[in-house]
Amino acid sequence: MPDQETESVAASCWSCGASLGTGSPICSSCGKVQATSADADYFAVFELSRKLNIDTKALERGFYKLSRKLHPDLYAQAPVQEQQWSLDQSSLLNDAYRALKDPVRRTEYLLTLEGMKLEPEKGDAGKAARAPADLLEEVFELNMQLEEMRMNRKMGEDDPQLRQDLVNAKDQFEGQLRDNDIQIQNLWAAWDTAVDAGDPSQQDQLKTQMVASLDRRRYIRNLVRDVNETLES
């Protein structure tokens, strides 16, 4: 994909006929709410390019500003069609804000938009996701310990050594999670540079790296969560 510019069809306001900017929710000349355009993506809602470092304060200001124009409360007395458009526009706005304000969700959204496939949060029908190759051994060990811990629980026993082993393993995985987060942040910066430079092959490479990094992050987080649940229960 050479350029991120979405193709746009020149649209015009249903009410006053003035021409509209791409995906513009409100007509700038008469102020009427418009239908959502089929190709509206979350970055476009905030008139942002597809970059990963975002000024979240500015994003929040934009969200409030648009909410004041689009929220259904402002259309309670409007004709039914405008009420519907306001509902569509403000749900799009809310969905976009939710996805973009969190950097991880923002990355996931960007990658999906770019046609990449991510491992689902929960594998299909609860099937466990695949472990990253370099972690196989540690994960195997951890799962054995977790199983033992659960068995102990059932029998009403407590093994302090096992408990300590699990806490140690958890600390270790949390450390890896932090390392991984730093790596992701570096990828964001690299991505933004590649976008500015208009370097598609670099972008493709970064996309693949980001997918791997996010999958790894999700995998380790689930592991840590499992350990926490087992320790607390």
Add this chain to the structure above:
Amino acid sequence: MTSIVGIDLGTTNSLVAYMQGEQPVVIPGEDGSNLVPSVVAIPEPKTVIVGHAARAHLTTTPDKVIYSAKRLMGRGLEDIQEELALFPFRIAEDVQPGEVLRIQLGDQQFTPPEISAQVLRRLKKNAERYLGTAVTKAVITVPAYFNDAQRQATKDAGRMAGLEVMRLVNEPTAAALAYGLDRQKDGIVAVYDLGGGTFDISILKLHEGIFEVIATNGDTHLGGDDIDNLLIAIALDDLHGDLNVDYRKHPEVVQAIRREVIDAKIALSSQQMARISVDLPDGKVYRREITREQFEQIIQQVIDRTKGPCLQALKDADLQPEQIDEVVLVGGSTRIPLVRRLTDELFHLGARGKKPHTELNPDEVVALGAAVQAHILEGGSAATEDMLLLDVTPLSLGIEALGGVVAKIVQRNSTIPASATEHFTTGVDGQTNVAIHVVQGERELAKDCRSLARFDLKGIPPMTAGLPRIEVKFLIDANGILHVSAREQRSGKEAEIEVKPTYGLTDEQVETMILDSFDNAEEDFQQRQLIEARNEANTILSAVEKAPANAAWNLLSDEERSQIALVSEELRLLKDGDNLELLRAGTGALDKATRRFAELMMEGAVASALHGETMESAGEKLGEGPTAPHPFAPAEIKRDSAE
């Protein structure tokens, strides 16, 4: 111009409020009381008693009275086992699991929305009498933690009562709005709302008039009722021990005890000790003293149950207790000193030299906030300028996937309106239907979540398995209610959806329950017709007053103008009288006298449209089509006729 009222439809009490100028005020009932107890008595078919008067029937004919019906809204038989053990709800014997509940009152059966509709109708009448105009639109509050079915049931109740529900607002958020009117300050606010039957905690971020809810949590089975039930159980145990009589089977005695323990509970918020005294049927009297200390020991377990939701809400909001700038207490149960101590500890208030906000009456603040929201929906004024509420959905929305696991599609605490798009396909060649099960809740398995509805996507063009691509859009609107639409993308065909709400009424069922058909009180009906006729008269009279300003007025002959003046004067006199027939005739006469003027005005509007004005502004001049019998002015309810 108030035409939308704000209603707090509570478990124990309900209220109606409106914006009087720049201030929300509660509208009192005929008896002067601001509160209408949410109690409905139907002592004989076609006689409905609501409020304080219905309460009196609790000790005489308890089998024909229902209270706390809100606990049954949008629920099924299997949801209410806990309730049935504690409340004297008489559920019709033939109700099956998965059906909408029906309550047995004497020989008759009513669904929970029908009971709530009676309460709403009382509030509607109170407002109409007080304002002197018809009231047909309302904002109604619901517990923030209400699920889709409970919200839909509340909306249905409004419709049955003849009210267009303009918005469902979450109770804690409404309270924040009521407080926010006076102090437009930025910061983080927690609203702790412990009412008669439900508990909610909401955390909001206030920023230049925007009220953004960032997390909400709660328990729709927790409130002052639970405290009453504990105290009743103790009294019944006492009696069983002392007299060896089980009064559980005597609803009159249980109700008499209930009354006494409620009085004692209220007294103990300001006193150290209270007495309970109940006359028993055999001439004996049950007496007991209870100290505040004992009371607090008894209720600790109930009050403690509010902790978990508060901590979860803080966690979801990613905030520490110290980051909460203000705490607002809402609901009658927050008068209990133990509740105040708990909130102080939870949010480290005293330690930070802070006090919770209790300036507004905790029984009324939700209704006041509903009136503020109603005002915002009407377009607002200086008082509500810049105020905008951004609420969230309290529960995650999911669909049942293979193996009964839930695939979450909208997370809890997402700002609403919110939407999610999912794609489905077929598993068998030529399959034309796909069934989808939608649930709400946080648990992993669909069976542990709340079943909302089952959808059948029908009319999928027969294709090889896996080839159809059906896009289903789930949209949660600003009321927190789910809407679904679907399209088969390969054929571009809109798939037909048949929605089976799990515990809801269908549109057709609601239609048959609209209270007018059940309306018996001839007098009320007359009264309403008179109010409506007066409104019509007012509308046309105010339009006539403005007529001389219109260019079309000069096109009329002197005779036509004096005829209009004469008929207007007559109508003004009739409007103050009580004769419905004459009033209607007078309005008809004025309508006839102004018909040519209306036509001239319409022609003028069309002509100016042809002179290059946009169709839109011409449309505004024309109004939204002819609103017979007054085609030349959009309906308008004048405020000066109020009070």
